[in-house]
Structures are given as C-alpha cells and as structure tokens.
Amino acid sequence: MTTTNIPAWPLTDEQKQIIELCRDFAQKEIRPRGREVDEADVVTPVDIFAKAAAVGITDFMIPEEFGGGGMGDVFTQCLVQEELCWGDPGIGNLVCSNGFFSDPIMVLGTEEQKKQWLGPLTGPNAPMTSLATTEPGSGSDAASIVTTAERVDGGYRLGGQKAWISNAGAAQFYVVFAKTDRTQRSGGVSAFLIEKGAEGMTFGEPMKKMGQRAIVCREIFFDNVFVPEENRLGAEGQGFYGLMGTFDISRVVLGAAAVGAARAAYEYALDYAKTRKQFGVPIIEHQAVAFRLADMATRIESARLLVHHAARIIDSGGNARGIAAMAKLTASETAMFVTHAAVQTLGGWGYSREYPVEQWMRDVKLEEIEEGTSDIMKLVISRNLD
DSSP, X not given: OOOOSOOSSOOOHHHHHHHHHHHHHIIIIIGXXXXXXXXXXXXXXXXXXXXXXXXXXXXXXXXXXXXXXXXXXXXXXXXXXXHHHXXXXXXXXXXXTXXXXXXXXXXXXXXXXXXXXXXXGSSTTOOOEEEEOOBTTBSSOGGGXXXXXXXXXXXXXXXXXEEEEETTTTOSEEEEEEESOTTOSGGGEEEEEEETTOTTEEEOOOOOOSSOTTSOEEEEEEEEEEEEGGGEXXXXXXXXXXXXXXXXXXXXXXHHHHHHHHHHHHHHHHHHHXXXXXXXXXXXXXXXXXXXXXXXXXXXXXXXXXXXXXXXXXXTTOOOHHHHHHHHHHHHHHHHHHHHHHHHHHGGXXXXXXXXXXXXXXXXXXXXXXXXXXXXXHHHHHHTOO
C-alpha cells in the first residue's frame, strides 16, 4: 500500500489541477534540490521560490480580486502543502510562506491595506514575506512580547528585538507584533506592516539550525523604527486576536506539511524494504520490518484525515481552536515517528547523508516546535474540551 494525497471528500477541478501542478513541481524542482539546500545551511533558495511564483504556487491562496489564485480555503492549502513538503519539508514551507503573511492581513486589514500589501505578492515577481512574533524571551507565550510601539505624531516608533524570524532579511514585507500598551498582556498587542529598508530596522546573522534550512531565520532589531498609522493592522490591541486566528489556520496547514514529509519518508522506506535483501529475502518479508511499515502507513492516513477534518471545520466557519491543535499535534508527532522509522528501516544507510531520510527526520522535528510546541498543543486541546 502506498499512501497518496487523496482526501475522503470530492475535489473540484481546480483542486485536482493544483494538486497535479504541485506534485509535478515537487518532483521536478524541489526533491532534486533538497540535499543541496540542506548542505548550503544558511542560503535561501530564491530561485526555487521564483520558479514557484512563475507558475502561480506562491499566490494561489490570495483572493482573485488582489491578483491571486483565489483558492484561500484551508482545505486546498492543505492539499498543496502536503504535495510540496513531500518534495522537501523546508523548501515546501518556503514556497508557501506568503500565505502565513497574508492571513493576518485578511483577518485584520482594511480593503486598502489588502490591495496595497497583497497585490504585490501575486505574479511571477512576487517578493518573499515574513511574520515577526517570536522574541528571545517570548516563544509559546506570545502575549509576553516586549517589543514596543510608542505613539508619535502620524504613527508609531517601534523598539525591540525579534528572534527566529523565518525569511528575515530575504523578505521584503513584514507583519510585526508589538505592545502598544505595556500594562496589558494579550490586550496590549498590536500588528504593524513594515517594508524592508525602514530606517532603524536591521538583521542579525543567519541562525544555524538542525533542519528546514531552506527557510533561513534571523533576529530583527528595531531601533526607533517609524511606522505610519495607516500601517497598523486593525485597532490597537487587536494584534493578538488576529495572531490567534491565523494560528488555527497555520497549525492545520503545518499539519499537512508534516503529513507530506511523513509520506515521503514512508514511500522511501517502503521501496527500500522491497529491494534490500537480508537473510536471503527482501527485508519487507521480515515481520519486524513489515509491521513497522504498517504502523507508518496507518499513522499517516490517520493524521491526514484529522488535518482535513480540521480544515473543513475552519472553512465552514466552525470553532477549530481545539481540533486545529489536535491536527498539528497528531501530524507533527506522526512525522517524527515515521521519519525515525524510515531511518531504522534503512539501518546504517538511514544514518548516512547519502540517503534523504536522515535529513527529513531533522526537518520534521521543527513541526513539533513551531506555531506552538506539542506541550502547548496539549494545553490548547485541554482548554477546549467540552
């Protein structure tokens, strides 16, 4: 049995077409470059992003009225993310990273802001974007950020530091979260749109990471950076609300990314087990290996169903806070189990950088950490039990 990205629900012609497009792109453009990008360590593969933009993959989620593909439903985003991350988890997430930037704009932005900031993300010359929340002392507890936005004539002055910011430096546009009221926690967080090159905005050196090296992370420093009032997203204090709303979406989409990576590792291990012989027979004929593969396939199918279910709830307007956390928790831990099992199936070769499974195991560890660790997911789930 081979797992495939075939959902339990009927697909539209548009969804079938974009799955085929992404599957072809992943096979021809992403998978062949995975090891090279991993070895390069801190080099953003901008050429792959540009190729994806040229065929419409980087803006498929942006509404048609702003020039995008108009497939903004979370279910379609999951279908796309799984295919791309089957090619390579880091590159796949990089290619779709503009979706994470556009989500808070869609939630909090005015029509003018949407036109100004989303329009340029469409077409073959789309720039990269970034979402800046995390700080050196604020990870899972986003309400504890200390970067400030002080009111001045005509806007705000930002001061502070962000850490582990994906695409920082390479991105042209940024959504930055800062405190407009330091006496409050979540109620004091506001969101701002900033363009690279703003005076006082600087970047640290690339941060060395275990995996997903296609997405280069840096610190961002804000030294009295002026942001005009029209670049604030929503009202003062609405930033945390917008962030949490986008987390429900991004956690489900990252769940799909984890499923894609797990599927890649499972397929690789399955093919290997069918051809590698030990004790005179292919190792898949040994029960220990066969049962491991059975566990891998079962967990992947279960994780995909939960991800798609969560996506459908969001798309129908339902409360998905708990189910989104379940989807991310299940999919990320499934990916970690499956990639570990793939390494085990390949044995010594699985430990070698000659084969991709060790890289995928390093890559998927991030899925258990970003957008809320597994511990935080369990906390979110427990608080949404009824």
